[in-house]
Every structure is written in C-alpha cells, then in structure tokens.
Amino acid sequence: MNAPVYVLGTGLSHNGSAVLLKDGRICVGIEKERLSRIKHDGGNDNLAVQYCLDAEGIQLKDISLVVQCANFEIPDRNQYKGKRLFAEVKDLKIIDISHHLSHAYSAVGTSPFSECAVMVIDGCGSPLDQFIKLHPEQKQYVSPEILNETQMVCEKDSFYHFDGQKLISLMKDFSKMAEKSDSLFSLPTTQHSIGGFYATVSHYVFGDMDDVGKLMGLAPFGKSGIYDFEAFEFKSGNLFVNEDWKNQFTNPSKGYEYFKINFDYYANVAKWAQEQVEKAVLKCIQNRLKQFPHKNLCYSGGVALNAVANAKLQDSKIAENIYFEPAAADNGLALGCAFYGWLECLNMPKVPHDGNTCFGKTYSDDEIEIVFDKNENKKYKYKKFFEENELVNYCAEKLNQGKTIAWFQSGAEFGPRSLGRRSILAHPGIEAMKDHINLDIKFREDFRPFAPAVLKEKVGEYFVKGRNSPYMILVDKTKPEYLEKLKNVTHWDGSARVQTVEESWNPKFVKLLTAFYKQSGIAVLLNTSLNKKGMPIVETPQEALDLFEMTALDILVLENYVIEK
Known part of the structure; x- marks a missing residue:
C-alpha cells in the first residue's frame, strides 16, 4: 500500500494559518490565533504547522511539499519572525505563491x-x-x-x-x-x-x-x-x-x-x-x-x-x-497554498470536497477529564452522557427554559464563523436574551447581532428567500409572522445572517436542533462564537472552561460532558 501524499499550506500574513492535505483532502487545518490566543495573529507559523503535524501524527519528513504565502515578502524557509520548523529539514521542498492566487485556490479547492x-x-x-x-x-x-x-x-x-x-x-x-x-x-x-x-x-x-x-x-x-x-x-x-x-x-x-x-x-x-x-x-x-x-x-x-x-x-x-468561500479572508490563504501544491505543482486531480469547513482536531474523553481533574477545576461537578439522544434532549430542554449553553464538539471550524462546533447557543425568542448575551457573556456592544442556526429543510418556513447558507455567509429576511419568535436573531431591519445546518458534517448539531424543535416548536437556535469580545474562538477544553468561568454562561457541554453553574 502506497504511503499517503501530504501537502502543507501555510499563510504568514495577518490571520495566519496552516492546512494539511492528505491525498488531496483536507485532514487538518488551524488558524494561528486559536493557538496563540492573539486575535488576527500572523507571522511565524511554527504553532499552526506543529498543530497540524501533531493532529495527523506525522513529522515534517512525511510531507511531500510545502507551499507558503506572505503578503509583502517571500519568506525565508528557515527564519521568519523567529526560527521556523522547516530549518531542521533541509531537503523539504518549499514553494511560494502570491496573495490572490492563494485566495483563488482556496475557493476552487473547496468548491x-x-x-x-x-x-x-x-x-x-x-x-x-x-x-x-x-x-x-x-x-x-x-x-x-x-x-x-x-x-x-x-x-x-x-x-x-x-x-x-x-x-x-x-x-x-x-x-x-x-x-x-x-x-x-x-x-x-x-x-x-x-x-x-x-x-x-x-x-x-x-x-x-x-x-x-x-x-x-x-x-x-x-x-x-x-x-x-x-x-x-x-x-x-x-x-x-x-x-x-x-x-x-x-x-x-x-x-x-x-x-x-x-x-x-x-x-x-x-x-x-x-x-x-x-x-x-x-x-x-x-x-x-x-x-x-x-x-x-x-x-x-x-x-x-x-x-x-x-x-x-x-x-x-x-x-x-x-x-x-467560508474562509475568504487571509485565514484561508493556507487552504489555497495547499490546493495549489496538490493541483498545480503535483498535477494531481481535484478530489471532491464534502462541504465541511471544520478542520480542527477532536479532543478525547481522556483529554477532557484531565481538565476536570485539575485542582482549580474540581469545584465543578461534571456529568457524562453515554447516549447522544439523552444529551441533546437534556440540552434542548435547558435551552427552551432560557439557559445559555457553551457547545464544544469535535474539530473546530476553520474561518471566522462558529457553525456548531465552538458555539454559544440560546433560545431565539426569549425576551432580552440578545442583550444578556452581548452584555454578560460576550462583553460587547449592544447593537451587535446574532445568527439563527436553522435545520436546512426548515429554512423556507422561517425566512423569505429560504437560502441554503451552511457557512453563515448570506443574509435573508425573517418572515413577518416569525419576527417575535426570532427576535434575538433578527436585525433591526428584519434581516438575518442565516446558517442552514447540514447533517452530513454537523450531525450532532442537527440532533440538538431537532430536539429543540420538538420541545419548543421552533427549528432555530441563536448561534454565536464561543468567545468574548477581543478573544479568538476557543480551541481547547481548558479554554472553554476558562470562558465558562469568566462569563454568565449557564452550561458548558464538552463533547458528552456537561457542567452547570
């Protein structure tokens, strides 16, 4: 059996990132800010590259090709705002491409x-x-x-x-x-x-x-x-x-x-x-x-x-x-670099993409329990659910009661939007919920809007155009008869930045929305990113717990573990 072909793409401008392709498919990708915890971080790419290698369980010697892009210069392979990991592997081939070409390949590779x-x-x-x-x-x-x-x-x-x-x-x-x-x-x-x-x-x-x-x-x-x-x-x-x-x-x-x-x-x-x-x-x-x-x-x-x-x-x-393209800004440059390497440099055929935009690593039960076992975290009593249906029904009930939930599931989203992997979720229609989340959880301006996440097959029921919008990158208009029920996710002018939730790559979120629909009669949840103002979206279980502690969030769900205040 032939060894897999790995191509690494790395973007070094602001909003730096790294993406690893395995035989033409994205196997892991991460934005540097999620690791450094500095918003829009760029420059040296060691953190993001090492994350990709560790998540896939490989070393640099296993990579066939690296393609990189920086905005105003052609980076040295060994040194860029600090020593780079590539300095240790002298025979690793590294290719540079321009900024717009990277953007363009990120789109065609995932389209x-x-x-x-x-x-x-x-x-x-x-x-x-x-x-x-x-x-x-x-x-x-x-x-x-x-x-x-x-x-x-x-x-x-x-x-x-x-x-x-x-x-x-x-x-x-x-x-x-x-x-x-x-x-x-x-x-x-x-x-x-x-x-x-x-x-x-x-x-x-x-x-x-x-x-x-x-x-x-x-x-x-x-x-x-x-x-x-x-x-x-x-x-x-x-x-x-x-x-x-x-x-x-x-x-x-x-x-x-x-x-x-x-x-x-x-x-x-x-x-x-x-x-x-x-x-x-x-x-x-x-x-x-x-x-x-x-x-x-x-x-x-x-x-x-x-x-x-x-x-x-x-x-x-x-x-x-x-x-x-869901990661249309500079965080998507690494995606484009990787696809350029596969399609243009290696001349390999395009592999169909499944529409998924969640490329982060998944954290195991052991990794989550290590966080709970730390002395400073032992004040929280966690409950583990062994049945997924039991978990989503429990969470749906709490959301219907007006509780806010930090929802941490599987590999994180790549790009600026939380799509049900690193999300804060709440009822879309409970009075003053929007203001509560802005003031007491996100710590941001009160005019800032939240997005409605809706079951894909129900989008036409609530929104005028009924657009398919899996990446929260298109607006629609909330139908007049649902303005009250969706007041927390509808803008002042009646518009809403809708996310249609796909079962193919977001099955647990679909199950939660379905359970909430059965209990509330509404197939929509308020969805916003799992962070507060000025903070990158959380990546690890510890960061999720830290955010839970510093905000007015009611419940934290880490995979199948639940803790409550």
Missing part, C-alpha cells in the same frame, strides 16, 4: 465545481514586483501603465478561470498603496480597494480596523438616502475610490460613549458605506463576467465575507451557481 470563474476582492494583495517574481509568465495580464508605475502597487482584484486542474489568470487590477499619514482616513491597504474603503469607514465609526464586520452589524440600524454621493467609480472596467467622500465626514468616533450618543449618525454612515460596497461588488463582478461568461462563480478575498453584499450578488442571478 463543488469542476470548472468555474473565480473572483478575488480584498483590501490588499501582493506587491507587483513580488507577484512578477513569483509568476513571471503572468506579466502579460498586467496593464502597461501599472508596469510602468514608479510607486508601490499591489493586487486589488483578480479574475481567473479554473479548468478543473489549474487556474488561468484572465484579468488583474493593481492599485497604488494608500499614503500613510496621520489623517483620519489613512489606511494600510491599496488606495482604490473595496476592502480598504470598508476598513476606513469602520475606523471612522468605531476607531479600529480589526473588526470591520461590526460595520455590517450596524448598517441595519441606518437609513438609506441620507447621503447622495458615491464612493466608487468605474473607468475602463476598473474600480476607483473617489477621494471626495472623505470630505463629507468630519465627526469621527471618540470612544464608545460618544458613539452611543451619536448612534443614529454612525448607523447612517454605516448604511451608506454598506450600500456603496454592495454596488461596487456587483458592478465589478458583472464587468468581469460580461467579458468572460461562466455559469459557475467562486468568490473569495476578505470582501467576500460581506453577507449582505453576497445575498445581493446571489439575487442578481449574475451566475447560475455561486460558491462563497
């Missing part, structure tokens, strides 16, 4: 398509000189005016065709970097990117750029039509940011108290920015598909996490089938 178009839109990709050094044959796809540019320019958006084996570049747009200054709107991104624009507005509204998703959560509270100027314009098929819009906004947030006093103002700004992004994304992709039509579209890059724009894109019927 259901054997052939498709691929769109990548983000804040900033690889610099032009690095891109050409890595892929000299693709110089022909870069316009002469960009090639002659004397300032630093970086990837802004890229469009590809995937033929079932390899990606072919069709169009690439580059932009100058935004000038660094003390200006309110200074950015570490390209000057004309959708992602950069969104991050700028987020900084204006909240005072930080690390959590731009908050802007999407604030936008439903705003009103359309307050501002009548445009942020973007298209020239010769390329997208540009108008600088004039910055002159319209002169009241940046001065902290959370100031934000709350001026809430309506900032909500209207967020609404305007969100609508600008929706129009820009649609126009950009329409332009590319008009030149290179295809019925299947993959979409990746940080901007592809905008669930509202994604829904508009799907509703536009711009393509028959659209796959939104």
Whole structure:
C-alpha cells in the first residue's frame, strides 16, 4: 500500500494559518490565533504547522511539499519572525505563491465545481514586483501603465478561470498603496480597494480596523438616502475610490460613549458605506463576467465575507451557481497554498470536497477529564452522557427554559464563523436574551447581532428567500409572522445572517436542533462564537472552561460532558 501524499499550506500574513492535505483532502487545518490566543495573529507559523503535524501524527519528513504565502515578502524557509520548523529539514521542498492566487485556490479547492470563474476582492494583495517574481509568465495580464508605475502597487482584484486542474489568470487590477499619514482616513491597504474603503469607514465609526464586520452589524440600524454621493467609480472596467467622500465626514468616533450618543449618525454612515460596497461588488463582478461568461462563480478575498453584499450578488442571478468561500479572508490563504501544491505543482486531480469547513482536531474523553481533574477545576461537578439522544434532549430542554449553553464538539471550524462546533447557543425568542448575551457573556456592544442556526429543510418556513447558507455567509429576511419568535436573531431591519445546518458534517448539531424543535416548536437556535469580545474562538477544553468561568454562561457541554453553574 502506497504511503499517503501530504501537502502543507501555510499563510504568514495577518490571520495566519496552516492546512494539511492528505491525498488531496483536507485532514487538518488551524488558524494561528486559536493557538496563540492573539486575535488576527500572523507571522511565524511554527504553532499552526506543529498543530497540524501533531493532529495527523506525522513529522515534517512525511510531507511531500510545502507551499507558503506572505503578503509583502517571500519568506525565508528557515527564519521568519523567529526560527521556523522547516530549518531542521533541509531537503523539504518549499514553494511560494502570491496573495490572490492563494485566495483563488482556496475557493476552487473547496468548491463543488469542476470548472468555474473565480473572483478575488480584498483590501490588499501582493506587491507587483513580488507577484512578477513569483509568476513571471503572468506579466502579460498586467496593464502597461501599472508596469510602468514608479510607486508601490499591489493586487486589488483578480479574475481567473479554473479548468478543473489549474487556474488561468484572465484579468488583474493593481492599485497604488494608500499614503500613510496621520489623517483620519489613512489606511494600510491599496488606495482604490473595496476592502480598504470598508476598513476606513469602520475606523471612522468605531476607531479600529480589526473588526470591520461590526460595520455590517450596524448598517441595519441606518437609513438609506441620507447621503447622495458615491464612493466608487468605474473607468475602463476598473474600480476607483473617489477621494471626495472623505470630505463629507468630519465627526469621527471618540470612544464608545460618544458613539452611543451619536448612534443614529454612525448607523447612517454605516448604511451608506454598506450600500456603496454592495454596488461596487456587483458592478465589478458583472464587468468581469460580461467579458468572460461562466455559469459557475467562486468568490473569495476578505470582501467576500460581506453577507449582505453576497445575498445581493446571489439575487442578481449574475451566475447560475455561486460558491462563497467560508474562509475568504487571509485565514484561508493556507487552504489555497495547499490546493495549489496538490493541483498545480503535483498535477494531481481535484478530489471532491464534502462541504465541511471544520478542520480542527477532536479532543478525547481522556483529554477532557484531565481538565476536570485539575485542582482549580474540581469545584465543578461534571456529568457524562453515554447516549447522544439523552444529551441533546437534556440540552434542548435547558435551552427552551432560557439557559445559555457553551457547545464544544469535535474539530473546530476553520474561518471566522462558529457553525456548531465552538458555539454559544440560546433560545431565539426569549425576551432580552440578545442583550444578556452581548452584555454578560460576550462583553460587547449592544447593537451587535446574532445568527439563527436553522435545520436546512426548515429554512423556507422561517425566512423569505429560504437560502441554503451552511457557512453563515448570506443574509435573508425573517418572515413577518416569525419576527417575535426570532427576535434575538433578527436585525433591526428584519434581516438575518442565516446558517442552514447540514447533517452530513454537523450531525450532532442537527440532533440538538431537532430536539429543540420538538420541545419548543421552533427549528432555530441563536448561534454565536464561543468567545468574548477581543478573544479568538476557543480551541481547547481548558479554554472553554476558562470562558465558562469568566462569563454568565449557564452550561458548558464538552463533547458528552456537561457542567452547570
């Protein structure tokens, strides 16, 4: 029997990660922040790489190929922000690829398509000189005016065709970097990117750029039509940011108290920015598909996490089938690196992906009991359930009574959304539950929304479009007759970022939802990530117990073990 072929992908920009393929299938993957416990952590990849090796029970010598990607440089194999594990294995082959190519391969590798178009839109990709050094044959796809540019320019958006084996570049747009200054709107991104624009507005509204998703959560509270100027314009098929819009906004947030006093103002700004992004994304992709039509579209890059724009894109019927990459931001670069190694470098056939996006390791009963046996944890009395049905019925009963549950099951999700493996769960309709979780468990702003997790076959009953949305990456509208029952998971404007729960890779969560449905009459649960503000999603049983202790969570479920306060 032949030994398995392992390909390791590693992303070294912010939101670093590592992914291991075994014979073309993902066997393990992890984001570095889950291990270092530093939000958006990147740089040296030892933690994430070692996690993958340990989870699979192999060593570096067992790996056939490593593919890596960093944003602004080509990393040294032995040293990158500290000594690297690869320094010990001199004959291990390591290949470098560019930023947008990594995003694109992460999408095609996990998509259901054997052939498709691929769109990548983000804040900033690889610099032009690095891109050409890595892929000299693709110089022909870069316009002469960009090639002659004397300032630093970086990837802004890229469009590809995937033929079932390899990606072919069709169009690439580059932009100058935004000038660094003390200006309110200074950015570490390209000057004309959708992602950069969104991050700028987020900084204006909240005072930080690390959590731009908050802007999407604030936008439903705003009103359309307050501002009548445009942020973007298209020239010769390329997208540009108008600088004039910055002159319209002169009241940046001065902290959370100031934000709350001026809430309506900032909500209207967020609404305007969100609508600008929706129009820009649609126009950009329409332009590319008009030149290179295809019925299947993959979409990746940080901007592809905008669930509202994604829904508009799907509703536009711009393509028959659209796959939104669940780990569309830089945490997905390692995925793309690994698939590039398998498909492009080793020239191996694409292996169909089962739709799963949970690539973390599973913790054994012994590992969980070791945590409970620590002296500081002996104050908690745990109960072990030996029958899965008994466990889910018990938890469903508690949820129906209004208890909050930390739900820790199997291997963790890869990407920004908790999908029922590392989740906080609660009743979707009990009065004030949303405020309680924001205030006493998540310790975050009270306007922040929560997602409804719904049984896949029931989504059309509760939501207008009834979209299939297994990765919580599309919004829908809650039907009017269910607004009261789903008040904790419906935004101010009636929208909801829905997760349809798949039995094929989330069977225990389906069982819990089914049990809750039988007891409550509602096939929906409030689902949010198992963390608090500023904290990466928990990875280990000990971290879950620590979070349980520091918050107002009522119940912690670690696999088949239950503890209660």
